[in-house]
């Protein structure tokens with residue numbers, strides 16, 4: 103038996119996303135999926151996304167791809183269908199809006215653990231030779247994580263929407279065409295994508311910094327009047343790092359927002375940053391909460407003081 107599209111989850115520029123179920127021969131629901139659909143003649147970007155997702159299979163922090171097919175839908179229209187695992191928690195954008203509505207700010211520990219998951223996803227994408235080019239809360243999906251529910255009910259985040267991704271060309275890619283042609287969403291775009299048409303892995307790190315700031319404050323990183331103003335600010339100003347966060351969190355954001363893409367920290371470096379290390383440590387061992395990590399002014403590599411850390415492991 104085939105898939106049955108039940109209702110629309112959302113819409114993209116290419117077409118619609120449906121919640122779908124697979125019915126078995128007993129008439130029971132055997133599996134569920136989110137299906138991204140586009141009329142076949144408008145499905146090039148979905149077909150490219152399918153190719154990219156095939157190369158990214160197996161990473162727990164990238165949305166899982168089940169396959170693709172062509173169906174004849176309403177009005178006899180051939181439709182390309184891309185099947186993804188269904189994210190019951192919606193997107194990180196929804197999660198940020200909901201926590202803002204409920205006036206519950208995400209704690210730095212939560213943001214640190216979520217950022218770790220995103221960095222692991224980005225690291226995998228980069229290792230497989232891709233630049234995501236459109237990392238933002240709306241393109242990060244939220245899954246329940248049963249194993250985490252005992253630890254404060256934190257969710258699992260996965261990168262999604264690879265429709266604008268690019269192949270890394272020896273570490274960098276210059277887009278051809280009109281200068282200042284940024285590929286992704288302007289609000290999350292780094293300065294070099296606007297000034298030099300330059301898209302490299304560092305692109306995703308800047309977008310990650312914008313996303314992490316949004317998780318911490320509930321607000322977007324830039325305040326602007328229109329796209330021209332926004333573009334000017336990205337090129338000429340530094341993003342506003344929130345003042346009411348820890349020094350370690352600020353330092354993490356500074357490393358994401360280094361203007362020179364060659365000097366901006368990589369996912370590997372950021373995974374070692376005390377902001378991430380401390381959050382993981384406190385999450386895995388809640389007893390360590392209250393112990394503060396130190397920022398090493400030279401290398402920013404020291405996390406939980408070693409002696410205390412070993413004592414905790416031995417206790």
Ligand SMILES: Nc1ncnc2c1ncn2[C@@H]1O[C@H](COP(=O)(O)OP(=O)(O)OP(=O)(O)O)[C@@H](O)[C@H]1O
Pocket residue numbers: 111112113114115116119136138165186187188189190192193240241243262263265
């Ligand atoms: N695997 C999924 N599970 C649950 N919801 C999903 C899934 N994939 C996408 N959605 C939802 O469908 C909507 C559209 O998603 P999609 O990523 O395709 O488009 P978009 O990013 O909004 O648009 P565009 O790709 O044109 O920028 C979003 O609201 C998203 O939360």
